[in-house]
Amino acid sequence: MxxxxxxxxxxxxxxxxxxxxxxxxxxxxxxxxxxxxxxxxxxxxxxxxxxxxxxxxxxxxxxxxxxxxxxxxxxxxxxxxxxxxxxxxxxxxxxxxxxxxxxxxxxxxxxxxxxxxxxxxxxxxxxxxxxxxxxxxxxxxxxxxxxxxxxxxxxxxxxxxxxxxxxxxxxxxxxxxxxxxxxxxxxxxxxxxxxxxxxxxxxxxxxxxxxxxxxxxxxxxxxxxxxxxxxxxxxxxxxxxxxxxxxKVKTIRYFKGLQDTQLKLLQLPMEGYGGTSLTRGSSTGSAAAAPAPLSSTARMAVQEARKDRLSASSVMAAMSRAAERLSDDRSVSSVDGANAFRELATVAARGKPAAAAAAASAGASSGRAPKRGADDASRSAAKRARDV
Ligand SMILES: O=P(O)(O)OC[C@H]1O[C@](O)(CO)[C@@H](O)[C@@H]1O
Missing domain, CATH: 3.40.50.1360 (Rossmann fold)
Structure with a gap:
């Protein structure tokens, strides 16, 4: 359950x-x-x-x-x-x-x-x-x-x-x-x-x-x-x-932890699939760099997330839908994007939709970047998100 x-x-x-x-x-x-x-x-x-x-x-x-x-x-x-x-x-x-x-x-x-x-x-x-x-x-x-x-x-x-x-x-x-x-x-x-x-x-x-x-x-x-x-x-x-x-606090923490893991699991089918629709971010992966073009799926998710009037839970729902769409498309080859999604979920949970959108943007654009670059992107996105 x-x-x-x-x-x-x-x-x-x-x-x-x-x-x-x-x-x-x-x-x-x-x-x-x-x-x-x-x-x-x-x-x-x-x-x-x-x-x-x-x-x-x-x-x-x-x-x-x-x-x-x-x-x-x-x-x-x-x-x-x-x-x-x-x-x-x-x-x-x-x-x-x-x-x-x-x-x-x-x-x-x-x-x-x-x-x-x-x-x-x-x-x-x-x-x-x-x-x-x-x-x-x-x-x-x-x-x-x-x-x-x-x-x-x-x-x-x-x-x-x-x-x-x-x-x-x-x-x-x-x-x-x-x-x-x-x-x-x-x-x-x-x-x-x-x-x-x-x-x-x-x-x-x-x-x-x-x-x-x-x-x-x-x-x-x-x-x-x-x-x-x-x-x-x-x-x-x-x-x-x-x-x-x-x-019990322990029970609720346990289920919340699972929630987090389930979000991650949504990304797993992405691993190992080559594809072209999600365009890579810069290899240095800096979230501050000009955003790379995104696939239409990721762009849609980011647009949804960017609407400031959306609540944190809507942002999370939007990103979880995006993750599912991405895994459906089988067009994204990196789990590094998942790190950014995870950061996004964390930030969204703190009720900062705008910041979450920034993380989403960086996460999506780092989807096919080399691992190191994507990690950097995730980290800077998360930092940026925390600073907002
Ligand atoms: O959500 P409320 O107002 O507590 O009402 C719940 C009631 O509605 C029902 O779901 C009926 O559909 C019952 O199971 C329950 O009595």
Whole structure:
């Protein structure tokens, strides 16, 4: 399992949205082979949805060939009820993007035969060929979707009675009146989530800190159903600093260290591939020297990074995308560029996007420089970045 820690909920949203964008881009969906995306509701995914809308509006992301499958819905709320998850999804995401209404799937909490509705939902997911990426949210009691404590870890879509804790937590959406919160919901099961080819769960805020601790530092348990992720071959949690408050410093450092290594690993396929598209920097590799021409991939990344209004996490996401594009292109022959990317990530993490862009520029232009020169470039870029 991966744990990606970002500063705050907003940065988590940016990271997740960029991740989703990249997964869709790489999947190259078509009408015949759409990208099937599982989605949650609640306040946790709101920053992600805002960013996805932004990416769509700026022409960087299309949902034309995306099919969505929502996690859950309250029993007894009509789709037009403002607190229904139907209304939530249309208001916060679907009506702002180019998704086809027939590609949206949300359980019907008003269905006459609720279990038949759930069975139909499972069959629909199977017909779609399964879920490619399931984004998830959790409750403070560690439930994933609405799989409350004690749910079977093999459960499928079904009717669930909501735990009192969940009713209290969600009463904030019903004017603080717990009597107005539905007591039952339809929800995909833990088994349904686990069948997705990839699961990415958003955990933000101090109210979820105990659940995160249970999920990553203790064993798999039906009392904290999100802990099922430990047994998923491709699971990731994107959390903010507040959500880590109940975890050991050592655990969080460990995962942050992995984050760093993963960024490096993204560069590794670059080694050993000859290529021409990334033009070398000067052999002395000085970052202060006139920048060498860059390949279009690297140039794009640097331009993205240079927009000062981008937050540190966007810069990191941009560079990580650039790294992936570079390794896809197989046109860059040096791991020395990776050093500069690493420096970039470090600087970006300190919240200096402009400085990070300088490092990126030097790193990209040193991509095919001889080792010594590239190292020099990395070092001077990093120094320059620190001085900004
Ligand atoms: O993000 P919030 O507002 O805490 O809400 C989380 C809720 O949303 C859900 O993700 C429902 O989709 C539940 O798992 C959880 O109860």
């Amino acid at each position: 991966r744990l990606v820690v970002q500063e705050d909920a907003e940065s988590v949203g940016e990271w997740v949205a960029h991740y989703v964008q990249e997964r869709i881009r790489r999947f190259k969906p078509t009408a015949e082979r759409p990208f099937v995306l599982g989605l949650p509701t609640g306040s946790s995914p709101l920053p992600t949805y805002r960013k996805l809308v932004e990416l769509h509006k700026s022409g960087q992301l299309s949902f034309e060939h995306v099919v969505t499958v929502n996690m859950d819905e309250y029993v007894g709320l009509s789709p037009t009820h403002e607190q229904s998850y139907h209304a939530f999804m249309w208001t916060n995401l679907f009506e702002h993007i180019d998704i086809r209404p027939e590609n949206v799937h949300i359980l019907d909490g008003m269905a006459e035969d609720l279990q038949a509705e759930c069975d139909k939902y499972e069959a629909m997911i199977e017909d779609l060929g399964g879920i490619e990426l399931f984004l998830g949210g959790i409750g403070p009691d560690g439930h994933i979707a609405f799989n409350e404590p004690g749910s079977s870890l093999c459960s499928r879509t079904r009717v669930k009675t909501l735990a009192y804790d969940t009713i209290v937590a969600n009463s904030r959406f019903f004017g603080g009146d717990i009597a107005k919160v539905p007591t039952m919901a339809l929800t995909v099961g833990v088994g349904t989530v686990m069948d997705a080819r990839e699961v990415l769960v958003i955990i933000t805020g101090v109210s979820k800190a105990l659940a995160l601790h249970k999920c990553i530092e203790e064993g798999v348990s039906h009392m904290w159903t999100v802990s099922c992720l430990q047994q998923h071959p491709r699971a990731c949690i994107a959390c903010d600093e507040d959500a880590t408050l109940e975890c």
